[in-house]
Amino acid sequence: MSESGGPPATGGTVVDRLGAKLREGDAGLIALVMAGIYVLFTIFAILGPSQGVGGVVAALQAVTFWTALYAMLVLALNLHWGYAGLFNIGVAGFMAVGVYTFAAITAPTGGSPPGLGLPLWVGVVGGMLMAAVAGAVVALPALRLRADYLAIVTVAFSEIVRLTLLSTTFQQFTLFANVSFLPNVPLGTGAGRGINIPINPTIPVKSLYYTNPSNPASGSRTALGDAVISAFGAVGIRETVVVSLTYTLVLIAFVAGFYWLLRRIGNSPFGRVLKAIREDELVANSLGKDTRLFKVKVFMVGCALMGLGGILWETQKGYTDPTATTFLPIQTFYIFIALMIGGAGSNTGSVLGGGLFASLLFLGPQYVSRIFSKYFVSGDAPSTIVGALGPLGAADPGPLFAYTLQNISALRFVLVGVVLILLMQFRPTGLLGHRKEVAASIDLLDRNERADPDAPRPATDGGRVGDRDPAPTERGDRDE
Amino acid sequence: MSDDRPTAETADATGATVAEPDASAEPDPDHDDGATTTGTADRDELDPADASLVVEDLAKRFGGIDAVDGVSFSVERGTLTGLIGPNGAGKSTTFDLITGVHDPDGGRVTFEGRDVTGYRTAEIADEGLVRTFQIARELEEMTVLENLMLAPRGQSGEKLLNAVTPGLRGRVREEERELRERVWETLELFEIDHLAEEYAGNLSGGQRKLLELARALMVDPSMLLLDEPFAGVNPTLEEKLLDRIHELREGGLTFLLVEHDMNLIMEHCERVIVMHQGQVLAEGPPAEIRSNERVIDAYLGEDV
Numbered sequence: 001m002s003e004s005g006g007p008p009a010t011g012g013t014v015v016d017r018l019g020a021k022l023r024e025g026d027a028g029l030i031a032l033v034m035a036g037i038y039v040l041f042t043i044f045a046i047l048g049p050s051q052g053v054g055g056v057v058a059a060l061q062a063v064t065f066w067t068a069l070y071a072m073l074v075l076a077l078n079l080h081w082g083y084a085g086l087f088n089i090g091v092a093g094f095m096a097v098g099v100y101t102f103a104a105i106t107a108p109t110g111g112s113p114p115g116l117g118l119p120l121w122v123g124v125v126g127g128m129l130m131a132a133v134a135g136a137v138v139a140l141p142a143l144r145l146r147a148d149y150l151a152i153v154t155v156a157f158s159e160i161v162r163l164t165l166l167s168t169t170f171q172q173f174t175l176f177a178n179v180s181f182l183p184n185v186p187l188g189t190g191a192g193r194g195i196n197i198p199i200n201p202t203i204p205v206k207s208l209y210y211t212n213p214s215n216p217a218s219g220s221r222t223a224l225g226d227a228v229i230s231a232f233g234a235v236g237i238r239e240t241v242v243v244s245l246t247y248t249l250v251l252i253a254f255v256a257g258f259y260w261l262l263r264r265i266g267n268s269p270f271g272r273v274l275k276a277i278r279e280d281e282l283v284a285n286s287l288g289k290d291t292r293l294f295k296v297k298v299f300m301v302g303c304a305l306m307g308l309g310g311i312l313w314e315t316q317k318g319y320t321d322p323t324a325t326t327f328l329p330i331q332t333f334y335i336f337i338a339l340m341i342g343g344a345g346s347n348t349g350s351v352l353g354g355g356l357f358a359s360l361l362f363l364g365p366q367y368v369s370r371i372f373s374k375y376f377v378s379g380d381a382p383s384t385i386v387g388a389l390g391p392l393g394a395a396d397p398g399p400l401f402a403y404t405l406q407n408i409s410a411l412r413f414v415l416v417g418v419v420l421i422l423l424m425q426f427r428p429t430g431l432l433g434h435r436k437e438v439a440a441s442i443d444l445l446d447r448n449e450r451a452d453p454d455a456p457r458p459a460t461d462g463g464r465v466g467d468r469d470p471a472p473t474e475r476g477d478r479d480e
Numbered sequence: 481m482s483d484d485r486p487t488a489e490t491a492d493a494t495g496a497t498v499a500e501p502d503a504s505a506e507p508d509p510d511h512d513d514g515a516t517t518t519g520t521a522d523r524d525e526l527d528p529a530d531a532s533l534v535v536e537d538l539a540k541r542f543g544g545i546d547a548v549d550g551v552s553f554s555v556e557r558g559t560l561t562g563l564i565g566p567n568g569a570g571k572s573t574t575f576d577l578i579t580g581v582h583d584p585d586g587g588r589v590t591f592e593g594r595d596v597t598g599y600r601t602a603e604i605a606d607e608g609l610v611r612t613f614q615i616a617r618e619l620e621e622m623t624v625l626e627n628l629m630l631a632p633r634g635q636s637g638e639k640l641l642n643a644v645t646p647g648l649r650g651r652v653r654e655e656e657r658e659l660r661e662r663v664w665e666t667l668e669l670f671e672i673d674h675l676a677e678e679y680a681g682n683l684s685g686g687q688r689k690l691l692e693l694a695r696a697l698m699v700d701p702s703m704l705l706l707d708e709p710f711a712g713v714n715p716t717l718e719e720k721l722l723d724r725i726h727e728l729r730e731g732g733l734t735f736l737l738v739e740h741d742m743n744l745i746m747e748h749c750e751r752v753i754v755m756h757q758g759q760v761l762a763e764g765p766p767a768e769i770r771s772n773e774r775v776i777d778a779y780l781g782e783d784v
Contacts, residue, residue, distance in 0.1 A: 264644045268652060269637030272622075272630045279619035286579065286613075287631045287699055288605030289638070297640050345621075436623060436677075441637060441653045444625040445677065447664045 026348045033352050037063060037359040044367040049374055054236040059367070061245045063359050068251035069313045070362075071354030074338045075258040075347060076305035081336075082344035083266055084298050085278030087151040090138070091306055091332040093158025097134045098307020099314045099326070100165060102127035104187050106199040113172050113188025113195055120199050124311060131307025132300040134161075139299040143292060158329060165189045165322040194321025202316045205247045216243075251312060255351065258305060262347050265301070272439040274298055334362070337416055340423055343433025352431055361416055369408040372401075381406040531590075532557040532703050532734040533609070538577050538587035547573040549758035551587070555703070555751075560725060560735045562745040562766075565755035566779050571738045572614050574755070575705050579611045580604050592702065606633060610696045611705035614738070616688035620681030624672060627680050627691055628663040629656070631698035663698065669724065670694045671717065686712035693721065703734040710739065722748055746770060754779060 038060055045051070045059035073091060080086040088094075106123035107115025118126075134157075142153040164170060172188035189195060203213045209229060212219025221229060232242045265271050276284040277291050284291050314326045325331060334357065342353020381402035382388045388403035404411060423430070438444060531554040540548040548570040555561045563571050576582045578589050580601040589597045591609050599607070619627050637643045637652035667673040670690045675683060680691060693709050710718045726748070729735060739745050745752060746766040754761040754769060756778045762769055769775055 261644065264649070265640070268643030268649075269629075269635040269656070270640050270643040272626060273638055275622055275626070276619050276630050279621055280617050282581065282601070283613075283617045283619060284630075285601035286581075286605055286611055287695070288602050288610070288633050289630075290600070290602040294638075301640070436679075438623060439626055440629055440656055441643070441649065442656045442660065444623075444629065444660055444663070447660055 029348060030351055030355070033355055034064075034067070037067075037355060041359065041363075041367065044364075044371065047374075048367060048370040052236045054238055054241065057237045057245070058241045061241055061248055063363055065244065065248045065251065066358035066362055067355040068248060068255050069309070069354075070335065070338050070358045071255045071351045072251070072258050072309040072312065073306060073335045074342065074350040074354040074357075075255070075262055076302050076309055077335050077339050078344060078347060078350040079262055079265065079298060079302040079305065081339065082346070082350070083262075083271060083278065084274040084295060085147065086139075086143075086295060086299055086302075087147050088154045088299070088302070089151050089329075089332050089336070090154030090156075090158035091335050092327050092329060093154070093161040094131045094134060094303045094306040095310025095314065095331070096158070096161045096165060096322075096327040098127040098131040098304075098310040099320055100189060100195070101130035101307070102200075102311045102315060103195045103197045103320060107195060107197065109186075111196060111198075113190045114186045115195075116185070116187075120201065120203065123199070124201070124308065127311050128304040128307045131310075132304040135300045135303025136296060139296050143295045143299070155329065155332070158327075158332065162322050162327050165327070166192055168192075190321070192321065192323070194319050196319045197315045198318060200315035200318060201250070201312055202243070202247050202318075205250060206243060208246065209243060247316060254308075254312060258309075259347055259351065261305075265298075266347065266437065266439055268439070268441050270294070275439050334416075337361075337420060340420070340430050343430025343435070346430075346432040346435055346437055349430055349432030349435070356431075361412060361419065365408045365412050365415060369405040372405050376401070530556050532592060533578070533736065534588075534590040535574070535578065536588045536590070538574065538589065539585045540573055540577055540582055541585055546758045548577060548584075551755070551758070551760050553753045553760055553763055555734060555736050557734050558729060558732050559750045560729050560737060560748060562749035562752040563736055563738045563755065564740070564742070564745055564752060564779070565761070568757075569755040570758040571755055572707055573758075575611055575707055575738070578604075578705065579609065605699060605701075608700075608702035609705070610699045610701035610703070612689075612692045612696050612707055612709060614707040614711075616685070616692045618680035618683065618688045618691055620679060622680055623677055624667070624680055624683070624691055625663060625676045627695050628666060628698050629659055631695045632659055632662075633699055635659070666694050666698060670721075684712075686714060686717075689713055690717070690721075697728075701733070703736070705736045707738045708740065709737070710741065710744070718744075 041059045041063050042056050045056040048055070048059075051058070073095070077088065077091055080088045102123040104115050105118050105126045106120060107113070107117070109115065109117040138153055138157045139150070142150040167189075168191045170189045171191040171193075172186065175185040175187050176182035177184055198214050206213035206216060208222065209225030210216040210219050210221055229239050229242050233239065266274075273284060273289050273291070273294050276287075276289065277294060281291050310326065314320050314324060320326075338353040338357035339350060340353070341356050342349035342351070382390075382399045385403065388400045391397075391399045533555040535554065536552045538548055538551040539546070551570065551574055563574070565571050573582070577584045577587075580596075580599050580603070583598060587597070588595060591604070591607055594607065596604055596607060596609070619630070622630070635652075636655060637649075642648045642652050664673065664676075667676055670693070672683075672687060672690055672694070675687065680688065683691060689709055689712055693706065696704055696706075710721065713721065722744075725735060737745075737749065746769075749766060751764065752766050752769045753763045754772075754775050761778055762772045762775050764772075
């Protein structure tokens with residue numbers, strides 16, 4: 001390649017790398033699965049209560065939104081469980097720490113409960129740091145013990161956090177009240193009433209479209225907002241969907257960021273030690289690796305990512321309270337199941353697992369029930385199981401059917417259980433858990449790269465430097 | 481810590497002994513044998529300056545069993561020393577105590593003049609004292625290449641910041657390229673290069689033993705504790721590995737070897753330590769061990 005004269009255009013390398021990525025199949029695989037999910041949900045939206053193009057776009061937005069949220073958290077958990085084998089079943093707790101720290105930092109000082117009134121980015125950084133610190137506090141005693149103890153400690157931690165937030169003791173309190181040289185800082189969790197989060201990550205998105213982003217109704221649209229919203233409105237897409245769609249794009253960017261970070265962590269000597277800890281900690285120790293340090297570090301990073309994921313997830317509604325599903329232990333298990341579907345240890349698998357869980361298990365049942373309700377059920381569903389089972393005696397399954405559809409979210413647990421059993425039985429490693437993702441910053445097989453000075457060196461960073469043909473388009477002819 | 485290379489250490493150490501008049505006689509074990517065997521019953525004392533590893537009165541109880549009961553021995557730098565004894569004699573436990581896997585109930589371990597008793601396993605390995613396991617502990621779901629790449633000490637990419645930050649990662653990659661060369665050379669030496677991409681868990685028993693030995697060597701240790709390294713390795717390869725071990729030993733590396741193959745021990749080791757029921761029964765050159773009545777009674781029986 002060097003004889004082609006002049007450095008290759010940067011555009012060329014980027015294209016090369018994208019091409020290589022696609023051939024490696026990761027980006028392509030995710031795109032393929034998401035396309036399949038989109039087709040399915042388009043069908044769902046068309047069959048369901050008919051809302052035209054707007055309905056389809058809203059459905060696709062919803063599925064992308066939940067995919068992105070789960071993908072982020074599954075990636076963070078993959079760092080713990082997939083890479084280092086740290087059995088963290090307190091994901092919800094670390095999310096809660098992130099969210100409430102964010103809320104306390106950004107909530108206005110005069111609010112009820114009051115906050116610090118600081119800007120958004122301070123809240124995000126603070127929330128991540130606090131989640132990391134919480135991770136360290138939990139991990140330091142537990143990581144010295146056997147792996148199962150970490151599981152017990154983390155699940156207990158997540159419940160302690162949730163119940164503390166629910167307790168009225170901390171509904172409103174004053175920080176540093178008894179420390180004379182520090183200013184008194186009134187704060188609060190709001191207990192069961194929750195806490196308002198007027199400043200949240202959707203605000204920058206809304207400020208693209210509205211002059212008063214914290215309350216769009218009171219202000220007017222910006223020029224961009226006017227153009228975009230009316231353009232989408234013309235095809236029947238509602239204003240709120242447009243805003244959510246934009247926020248979803250932000251989430252996708254974050255997923256990409258998580259993915260990038262995890263790949264770099266995984267494909268490095270650091271990631272190699274993490275893998276060794278997962279496989280056999282004594283071996284890692286016997287080779288001179290102080291595994292405690294690695295475990296605490298990776299646990300803190302993962303917790304910080306969980307905090308960030310929590311913030312992006314929970315604060316976008318503008319308020320939060322401890323009863324939110326995001327903070328329940330079941331959320332941790334959802335994230336675990338998504339990771340198991342995708343395959344622990346694989347980042348691409350994590351994203352796929354997040355997508356498949358969010359679409360098929362999380363949103364799917366709702367959409368299916370809507371379709372069934374539309375075509376097959378007439379009349380009101382009985383309010384109790386007795387009322388649903390009674391008519392069965394008269395060979396009338398209608399009420400039971402209607403009752404089941406009404407309680408479809410409970411049916412989700414059954415579905416999740418079935419999927420879990422099938423997965424353990426037929427594919428315990430998940431979709432991509434079997435894949436070899438070699439932990440090194442370079443291609444370990446390509447040993448002749450240095451020995452042969454004429455060997456092509458297409459990419460200087462990032463993508464694998466391999467013996468593959470580096471130029472699919474631009475330089476292909478020069479290879480002859 | 482990790483920057484002092486073992487070769488340099490050994491050079492330093494020999495440098496220190498050069499000050500003493502008889503350092504040139506060091507490779508010849510017979511030299512001090514004549515002087516000391518007559519002293520204590522079965523042990524002959526080693527000049528502390530020549531000892532790489534010194535174990536004194538090491539003890540460990542598991543429940544009611546004295547697994548290791550007052551074990552003392554020393555291993556001379558640059559030698560291949562055999563550690564033998566019947567099953568349950570406490571050989572592997574001694575390894576565990578030396579390498580910090582278990583904390584000893586009593587006694588002292590000194591490595592290269594430094595008291596390492598109670599050090600954590602990782603710290604001891606970082607000192608250059610590396611062990612392998614009786615039942616090979618390969619990292620199953622890591623490839624053979626990854627297993628070897630893991631081992632070297634002081635990799636800058638083991639720091640999270642270096643691994644992730646765009647500017648610093650370049651150096652990590654450069655280091656990894658250099659390591660890769662060493663790894664491939666080691667793989668070829670051990671004749672497992674055709675398995676480079678294979679998961680370690682898919683290897684056969686003998687191959688796992690090879691992998692473990694190769695991995696331990698990648699740490700660049702100054703002393704290796706090998707727990708039955710040749711179990712399941714075919715005789716031809718065993719010969720090759722022994723040649724390699726002798727080469728490394730001549731280069732200054734010290735070996736302590738647990739092995740059940742008596743011929744191998746007698747043929748290749750300069751010195752032999754015999755353990756029985758948690759205690760050192762005898763210590764000395766092979767010829768002496770072979771004729772030691774107590775050893776024959778306790779262990780060798782009529783086989784020799």
